[in-house]
Amino acid sequence: MTMKEPEFETFQASLLRWFNASARDLPWRRNPSPYAVWISEIMLQQTQVKTVLPYFLRWMKRFPDVEVLSRATSEEILKHWEGMGYYSRAESIRRTALELAANHCGALPRSYAELLKLPGIGPYTAGAIMSFAFNEPCPVLDVNVERVLVRVFNIEGRVKEASVHKLLVEKALRLIPEGNSGRFNQAMMELGATVCSAQKPQCPECPVRRHCESLRLGVVDRRPEPGKPKRTTPLQVAIGVLAHDGGILIQKRPPTGLMAGLWEFPGGKVEPGETPEDALEREFLEELELGVHAAGKIATIRHSYTSFKVTLHAFDCRLRDGGRRDPVLHSAVEARWVEPGALDEYAFPSANRKLINLLKKGDRQTKP
Numbered sequence: 136m137t138m139k140e141p142e143f144e145t146f147q148a149s150l151l152r153w154f155n156a157s158a159r160d161l162p163w164r165r166n167p168s169p170y171a172v173w174i175s176e177i178m179l180q181q182t183q184v185k186t187v188l189p190y191f192l193r194w195m196k197r198f199p200d201v202e203v204l205s206r207a208t209s210e211e212i213l214k215h216w217e218g219m220g221y222y223s224r225a226e227s228i229r230r231t232a233l234e235l236a237a238n239h240c241g242a243l244p245r246s247y248a249e250l251l252k253l254p255g256i257g258p259y260t261a262g263a264i265m266s267f268a269f270n271e272p273c274p275v276l277d278v279n280v281e282r283v284l285v286r287v288f289n290i291e292g293r294v295k296e297a298s299v300h301k302l303l304v305e306k307a308l309r310l311i312p313e314g315n316s317g318r319f320n321q322a323m324m325e326l327g328a329t330v331c332s333a334q335k336p337q338c339p340e341c342p343v344r345r346h347c348e349s350l351r352l353g354v355v356d357r358r359p360e361p362g363k364p365k366r367t368t369p370l371q372v373a374i375g376v377l378a379h380d381g382g383i384l385i386q387k388r389p390p391t392g393l394m395a396g397l398w399e400f401p402g403g404k405v406e407p408g409e410t411p412e413d414a415l416e417r418e419f420l421e422e423l424e425l426g427v428h429a430a431g432k433i434a435t436i437r438h439s440y441t442s443f444k445v446t447l448h449a450f451d452c453r454l455r456d457g458g459r460r461d462p463v464l465h466s467a468v469e470a471r472w473v474e475p476g477a478l479d480e481y482a483f484p485s486a487n488r489k490l491i492n493l494l495k496k497g498d499r500q501t502k503p
Contacts, residue, residue: 170200
């Protein structure tokens, strides 16, 4: 039997009582300013809380408000984002900061519709800001809240289906207690993250278990219905650490596309029939017009992205005798020769950063 209207208040009271006693101490909850909520919610997209925590604290120390953030360079913002992935989020934050500083007196608007006009802010983030920072009755449906709602009301179908999503929004909005949207929505998220988990939910510890229709029917493990499995593409990539006259060559990716604006070691995909060494030499010629040869394997690094599983073959490189020394750019937007100790000043993709850490430790598969 689905929860009846009079039970909603009992559900709300039970959940909030549990949250007041069990909530994790998260820095963005201590002072839920619009700015802190915005930054934390963008960081938490596709990223676990334990990963975000040190990034958020470092970010807020360096960029405590919109005014400071709006004066920062893209390079500095990317450097503070390095390692979290989905780098377009950082660029959206920068663009929004500029928009807020120019047209909103440096403050996030207290309007759901106006928030949606800002770069990188969609319905979820706008709802979170309105609820957590302004205590407006907006539903906030992340994967954890979706899972709680699906189980409590025993909703069939995949959560990404339009009809299911519409129903979830209606249920979420109906459950929000008057005048306490922020605290209640945080409690729903906390319940899904810590108790009503995707795997091995802790139903005996759930503060609202008496209201859960899926638990009553014994189908908790079948809710939500699984979505389509994500496909990942394996990629073989060869990159080169080219040293010359005390510097190492790095290049900057274009401002749009995958990992936009980040620095990297030159290289590219290994084509069918190629060895990693062949691919490395071809890429240097095609992209930089530099003739190089692979002088020794540094490491094989494996790293998973959302859609790719990359095997990165990293080599020491040497310029070929008689060839040019200055790169001609065909893909990258900038190239620099930097001292090895200065590599930490640049923002790199995670797999490249792993390579830099190996270089710093002198940990190589073979010596050049």
